Amino acid sequence: MEEELIRRAVKKNNIIAVVGASNNPDKYGYKIYEDLKSAGYKVYPVNAREQKVQGDKAYPTISSLPEKPDVVDIVTPPQVTENIVKEAQEQGIDIVWMQPGAESQEAITFCKQSGVKEIHNSCIMVARRNF
Numbered sequence: 001m002e003e004e005l006i007r008r009a010v011k012k013n014n015i016i017a018v019v020g021a022s023n024n025p026d027k028y029g030y031k032i033y034e035d036l037k038s039a040g041y042k043v044y045p046v047n048a049r050e051q052k053v054q055g056d057k058a059y060p061t062i063s064s065l066p067e068k069p070d071v072v073d074i075v076t077p078p079q080v081t082e083n084i085v086k087e088a089q090e091q092g093i094d095i096v097w098m099q100p101g102a103e104s105q106e107a108i109t110f111c112k113q114s115g116v117k118e119i120h121n122s123c124i125m126v127a128r129r130n131f
Contacts, residue, residue, distance in 0.1 A: 002119070005095065005117055005119060006119060006122065006127050006131065007131050008095065009070075009071050009095050009097060009119060009124070009127075010124065010127055010128040010131050011070075012040060012041065014041065014042075014069075014070040014071050015041075015042045015043075015044070015067060015068075015069045015070050015071075016036055016041050016042070016043050016044070016069055016070065016071045016072075016073055017043075017044045017045075017046050017059075017062055017065060017069040017071070017072045017073065018032055018033045018036065018043060018044070018045055018046065018073045018075060019046040019047075019062065019072060019073070019074045019075065019076055019084050020046070020047065020074060020075035020076040020080075020102070021033040021045030021046060021047050021050075021053045021054075021058065021075070022047065022050075022053065022075075023050060023052075023053055023054060027075075028075050028099060028101075029047070029075040030054070031125065032073060032075055032099065032123075032124060032125055033045055033053060033054060034054060035125045036073075036124070036125075036128075037054070037056075039128065044056075044059060044065050044066075044069065045057075045058045045059070046058070046059050046060070046061065046062060046065070047059075047060075048060040048061065061087065062084070062087050062088055062091050062093070063087065063090075063091055068091060068092065068093065069093060070093075070094065070095065071093075071094075071095045071096070071097060072084065072088045072093050072095070072096045072097070073096075073097045073099065073124050074096060074097065074098050074099060074102045075099045075102055076102055077102070078101075078102060078103060078104035078106075078107065079104070081098055081102045081103060081104055081107045082104055082106050082107045082110070084096070084107075085098075085107045085110050085111055085116060085118070086110065088116060089110075089111075089114045089115075089116050093116070094116070094117055095116075095117045095118075095119070096111060096116055096117070096118050096119070097118075097119045097120075097122075097124050098118060098119065098120040099123060099124065100120075100121065100122070100123060102120075103120040103121070108120060
């Protein structure tokens with residue numbers, strides 16, 4: 001089941017929002033955003049503290065995006081992730097991907113109880129290369 005969910009999440013025609021996208025090359029929010037963009041995905045950076053991320057317009061929230069993403073990739077501290085998964089569910093987003101270190105048991109439980117499909121313990125940069 002998880003393999004099929006990952007396969008769905010990394011489809012090339014998916015729109016992906018990277019919450020926690022960054023301009024700091026040392027952060028995973030930078031690396032993931034850059035990797036997905038260079039791989040040809042339509043990617044939106046979500047970061048309330050930045051106007052632009054890597055030259056692209058940044059959005060403060062998932063709900064402020066110009067179109068609904070298929071996948072929300074989360075690269076934030078666990079306590080922030082807990083709010084992000086709730087916003088994703090409110091926006092009707094089907095899949096959230098909690099990058100290693102972003103997940104919390106509370107966020108995972110919320111997803112399971114609210115019907116949001118979640119992926120954790122896996123990096124989207126690694127997984128997309130396997131499918």
